[in-house]
Amino acid sequence: MKCKLCGNEAKLLKKSHIIPDFMYQDLFDEKHRYYEVIVNKEYPLRNKLRQSGVYEPDILCSICDNEKFGGLETYASQALYGGIKLTIENGAINSSKYTRIKGLDYSKFKLFLMSVWWRASISNLPVFQHVNLGKHEQIIRDKLLNNDPGSSEEYPCAIFTYLHHDNNYHPIIAEPKCNYSDQQQICTFLIGGNLFVFYTHIDEKTEWVRHSAINEDGVMQIVQMSENLSAKVVNKFVGMDLL
Numbered sequence: 577m578k579c580k581l582c583g584n585e586a587k588l589l590k591k592s593h594i595i596p597d598f599m600y601q602d603l604f605d606e607k608h609r610y611y612e613v614i615v616n617k618e619y620p621l622r623n624k625l626r627q628s629g630v631y632e633p634d635i636l637c638s639i640c641d642n643e644k645f646g647g648l649e650t651y652a653s654q655a656l657y658g659g660i661k662l663t664i665e666n667g668a669i670n671s672s673k674y675t676r677i678k679g680l681d682y683s684k685f686k687l688f689l690m691s692v693w694w695r696a697s698i699s700n701l702p703v704f705q706h707v708n709l710g711k712h713e714q715i716i717r718d719k720l721l722n723n724d725p726g727s728s729e730e731y732p733c734a735i736f737t738y739l740h741h742d743n744n745y746h747p748i749i750a751e752p753k754c755n756y757s758d759q760q761q762i763c764t765f766l767i768g769g770n771l772f773v774f775y776t777h778i779d780e781k782t783e784w785v786r787h788s789a790i791n792e793d794g795v796m797q798i799v800q801m802s803e804n805l806s807a808k809v810v811n812k813f814v815g816m817d818l819l
C-alpha cells in the first residue's frame with residue numbers, strides 16, 4: 577500500500593495517530609484512558625471511555641510516522657509541556673490576557689501544527705469527517721515532505737487556552753469545526769482545554785492572527801480565554817453547559 581505522505585509502496589502502520597497522544601496528556605486517567613465527548617448532527621452526545629488516543633490504520637509508513645512526525649511531536653511536546661528552555665511571559669492587551677512564548681524553533685513547531693491539520697484532513701475517521709483541506713492538502717503534504725514551514729502568513733495557527741481556569745472541563749475532544757470558502761479555510765480543534773484555530777492564510781479579517789501564531793522569530797502568543805468565552809466555546813463544541 578502507498579504511504580499517504582511519502583507516496584512510497586511500503587508496509588503501513590496499523591496504528592497512526594491523527595492527534596498525537598501527548599496533546600491529550602491532561603485528559604488521560606491513571607490507566608491511560610480518556611473520556612471522549614463527540615457531538616455532531618448525526619449522533620447524539622456520546623461519552624465513552626476509550627483505551628487510548630485516536631488511531632488509524634494503513635495511512636503512513638513507519639519512516640513518515642515514527643521518524644518524521646515522531647520527531648516533530650517530540651519537539652512540540654517538550655515545547656508545550658516542558659523539556660526545552662523557553663522564555664514565557666504573561667501579559668495583557670486591554671482585557672485580553674495572553675502567554676507569550678519565545679525561543680521556539682519556528683520550523684519544527686510550525687511543521688508540527690501543519691501536520692496535525694493535514695493528518696485530520698487525510699483521515700477517514702468519522703470524527704474528522706468535516707476536515708477537508710482540498711487543494712491545500714497537497715500543498716501542505718509537499719511542505720511536510722520538504723521540511724518547509726513556509727512563511728508565518730501561510731497556514732498560521734492561533735492557540736487559545738482555558739487550562740488556567742480552575743473550574744474548567746478538560747476532558748473533551750470534540751469534532752473539529754471547519755469553515756470553508758474560496759478565499760479562506762478555517763478549522764478549529766478543541767483538544768484538552770486548548771483551542772487550535774488553523775487558517776490557510778492571513779487576510780484583512782484575520783490580521784490579528786499575525787500576533788498570535790508562531791512567527792519566524794520563534795515567538796507565539798497563546799490567548800488565555802476569559803471564563804465567559806471558555807464557556808461559550810465549550811458550549812459551541814459540545815452543545816451543553818459544562819463550565
Ligand SMILES: [Zn+2]
Nearest residue numbers: 579582637640
Ligand atoms: Zn511514508
